[in-house]
Amino acid sequence: MILTIAGKELKTLFASPLAWVLLCFVQIIIAFVFLKQLDTFFQIQPQLASMPNAPGATDVIAAPMFGIAAALFLFAVPILAMRLIAEERRNQTMVLLMSAPVSMTEIVLGKFLGLTAFFVGVVALATLMPLSLAGATQLDYGLVASLAAGLVLLAAAFVAVSLYVSCLTVHPVAAAVGAFALLMGMLLMGDTAGDGLRSRGWGVAAGLAQVLSPMKNFEAFRKGMIDSYAISCLVLLTALFLVLAIRHLDAQRLRG
Amino acid sequence: MDYAVETTMPDPLAATISAQGLTRRFGAHVAVNDLALELKRGEVLGLLGPNGAGKTTTMQMLTGNLAPSAGTVRICGIDLQDDPVAAKARVGYLPEVPPLYRELTVNEYLTLAAKLHRVPRAKRAEAVGAARQRCGLSDVGGKLIGALSKGYQQRVGIAQAIVHAPDVVILDEPTVGLDPNQIREIRSLIRELGGAHSVILSTHILPEVEAVCDRVQILHHGRIVYNDTIAALKGVESGSTVVLGLRRPPSLGELAALPGVAKAEALEPQHFSIQFATGANADDALVKQAAARDWGLFLLKPAQTSLEDVFVNLTRREDTA
Numbered sequence: 001m002i003l004t005i006a007g008k009e010l011k012t013l014f015a016s017p018l019a020w021v022l023l024c025f026v027q028i029i030i031a032f033v034f035l036k037q038l039d040t041f042f043q044i045q046p047q048l049a050s051m052p053n054a055p056g057a058t059d060v061i062a063a064p065m066f067g068i069a070a071a072l073f074l075f076a077v078p079i080l081a082m083r084l085i086a087e088e089r090r091n092q093t094m095v096l097l098m099s100a101p102v103s104m105t106e107i108v109l110g111k112f113l114g115l116t117a118f119f120v121g122v123v124a125l126a127t128l129m130p131l132s133l134a135g136a137t138q139l140d141y142g143l144v145a146s147l148a149a150g151l152v153l154l155a156a157a158f159v160a161v162s163l164y165v166s167c168l169t170v171h172p173v174a175a176a177v178g179a180f181a182l183l184m185g186m187l188l189m190g191d192t193a194g195d196g197l198r199s200r201g202w203g204v205a206a207g208l209a210q211v212l213s214p215m216k217n218f219e220a221f222r223k224g225m226i227d228s229y230a231i232s233c234l235v236l237l238t239a240l241f242l243v244l245a246i247r248h249l250d251a252q253r254l255r256g
Numbered sequence: 257m258d259y260a261v262e263t264t265m266p267d268p269l270a271a272t273i274s275a276q277g278l279t280r281r282f283g284a285h286v287a288v289n290d291l292a293l294e295l296k297r298g299e300v301l302g303l304l305g306p307n308g309a310g311k312t313t314t315m316q317m318l319t320g321n322l323a324p325s326a327g328t329v330r331i332c333g334i335d336l337q338d339d340p341v342a343a344k345a346r347v348g349y350l351p352e353v354p355p356l357y358r359e360l361t362v363n364e365y366l367t368l369a370a371k372l373h374r375v376p377r378a379k380r381a382e383a384v385g386a387a388r389q390r391c392g393l394s395d396v397g398g399k400l401i402g403a404l405s406k407g408y409q410q411r412v413g414i415a416q417a418i419v420h421a422p423d424v425v426i427l428d429e430p431t432v433g434l435d436p437n438q439i440r441e442i443r444s445l446i447r448e449l450g451g452a453h454s455v456i457l458s459t460h461i462l463p464e465v466e467a468v469c470d471r472v473q474i475l476h477h478g479r480i481v482y483n484d485t486i487a488a489l490k491g492v493e494s495g496s497t498v499v500l501g502l503r504r505p506p507s508l509g510e511l512a513a514l515p516g517v518a519k520a521e522a523l524e525p526q527h528f529s530i531q532f533a534t535g536a537n538a539d540d541a542l543v544k545q546a547a548a549r550d551w552g553l554f555l556l557k558p559a560q561t562s563l564e565d566v567f568v569n570l571t572r573r574e575d576t577a
Binding site for chain 2: 001012015016093
């Protein structure tokens with residue numbers, strides 16, 4: 001039943017021009033960064049060759065690409081996530097799901113999986129770009145895998161956060177802006193609050209801040225590090241907002 | 257055809273849907289107050305009421321879209337609160353605004369509805385085909401819902417509600433915005449549904465209720481103020497009261513004194529409402545008297561209480577009270 005709902009989300013997503021426009025836009029930007037970094041790599045290659053322990057092609061080309069992709073997801077995810085609940089409620093199509101014999105958990109998980117699958121596709125397309133260099137140079141496949149995995153986890157966390165905000169209002173645009181603001185707030189907080197709290201010795205609070213700052217956790221993946229702490233922080237954040245969304249929708253049925 | 261999750265032996269006399277003490281508050285406002293409702297298999301119930309009487313709220317509670325503040329809903333004996341999944345599998349719901357995905361085709365949409373309602377894969381195509389055929393959608397299966405006219409969209413909404421062959425079909429104003437031909441088609445469809453399913457229908461259109469419903473409940477300020485069968489409504493006074501038209505009427509006293517007449521009232525100068533004494537059938541005597549005394553009889557017809565009279569009476573009286 002979760003897969004039915006996920007499938008429905010993907011189908012209606014691709015039936016709307018919004019998804020295609022965003023997909024196209026994100027790909028163009030990522031491709032532009034890819035080409036620019038490739039150019040940079042050619043220019044600095046002679047210097048790199050003389051350096052001991054120099055960064056490889058993957059470090060120079062793929063890591064910045066995925067960083068840009070993460071920044072693009074910051075607004076692409078909220079825009080597509082606003083459709084999930086807010087727009088369905090506005091169009092009064094949510095009733096179809098609510099009257100069907102499916103639980104609120106299945107509805108939320110289905111919607112989450114559907115949109116996450118879309119972004120897995122975006123990440124896959126982005127990953128193909130550095131992989132296209134495989135014949136020309138020695139690629140660091142470990143780093144590429146770590147970048148792709150990190151970006152998928154990051155996208156999932158963004159989707160969960162945006163899905164929750166999408167439950168809060170029936171105005172799709174308000175949902176998109178709200179989700180963007182929340183993600184942006186998490187980004188800023190992750191940069192400042194986490195370090196500040198840790199320097200004061202408030203370990204637990206700093207840990208909490210780390211959970212709430214997905215971008216900071218993604219940094220580890222960009223260094224090619226599969227950090228179990230960063231992974232659990234991202235998974236925890238995703239789970240937290242999914243539970244919030246389910247609880248909120250259940251409460252809404254009670255409140256009316 | 258029963259696609260429900262658990263199959264129990266259907267008892268034709270058992271209530272398919274029953275609600276007790278259903279209450280819904282929105283803050284201090286009580287939208288629905290202590291409502292009771294019961295429907296047997298094959299019955300069509302008309303839910304009437306002025307705007308804001310609580311019809312839609314009631315329907316939302318019966319379909320599990322809104323949790324009641326108090327009271328219970330049982331569908332084929334399954335409590336909607338305890339086991340919502342099993343209960344909802346037996347209900348089909350068409351809300352006021354049909355929940356249509358405009359970007360899907362009719363076939364895609366109905367297949368989705370069938371999947372969501374847990375119609376087994378092997379029976380899905382058959383169920384979608386049957387629903388399309390019943391709702392007159394056979395020719396538009398491949399069209400986008402957004403490209404259909406309003407009447408067709410309404411039919412897709414109804415098809416969505418019956419695709420899983422539910423025991424109870426709940427339709428919120430299904431004929432709004434349709435042309436007279438479409439209204440007739442939808443009405444005959446509802447009649448047809450009443451054969452195998454129980455149907456609850458909310459509407460403003462009173463003749464619609466008289467045409468398709470077996471029973472009427474009138475809601476006013478969230479309370480049931482009338483609950484009876486259409487047959488009873490029509491039968492209560494017809495036969496025992498007639499409307500009499502006389503060109504040269506005698507005095508009221510003279511009419512009231514006729515044998516078998518219990519009460520005579522003047523409606524207009526030449527029209528009278530004559531109520532017969534219980535058991536008496538004095539039409540014949542009345543005609544003979546009229547002829548003998550040269551009253552100029554031009555009209556004699558049974559007085560029928562129309563649903564409209566009942567509706568207006570019940571929903572106005574409370575407003576002024």
